Amino acid sequence: MKIAEDSDAQTAADMHNAMIEEVILGPRRLATAESELENIRLKRTFFWVDGGEVVSITIATRPQIKGICVGGVYTPPRHRRKGYARSLVAEVSKELLSRWYELTNLFTDLSNPTSNKIYQEVGYRPVCDYHQYEFVDQA
Secondary structure, rough: EOHHHHHHHHHHHHHHHHHHHHOOOOOOOOOOOHHHHHHHOOOOEEEEEEEOEEHHHEEEEOOOOOEEEEEEEEEOOHOOOOOOOHHHHHHHHHHHOOOOEEEEEEEEOOOOOOHHHHHHHOOOOOOOOOOOOOOOOOO
8 A cells, every 4th residue: 555645646636537437427527636636645545556556546535533434446447356445445444543533434336246345344334325316407
């Protein structure tokens, strides 16, 4: 695991944009190197690196007094099924707990059995189902 630095901002943006292109339908706001810098400077952007290449990314978001959320977990298709995301989420969770957070949480798509299995294998347990609604103008 590598904690991202300022010089990694474009890599973080590229990884997040690849994820956005893959999973978000409709209008979306693409990341830029500049937009990634705040999380990087707060030491909340993490990479899994193999052979010098960034192969997976995640960010810590929504910090609270006692907890923080692990989000934006993404591994490009060519690097999947090698355990990178599993390792990254496990190590990032340990890192965040070592920073005095009492708990970490994450959201996962119930229709994605792979991510649900991985997160439970590294110690996360289902707590509740969450529904997201989008209000659209019908006019």
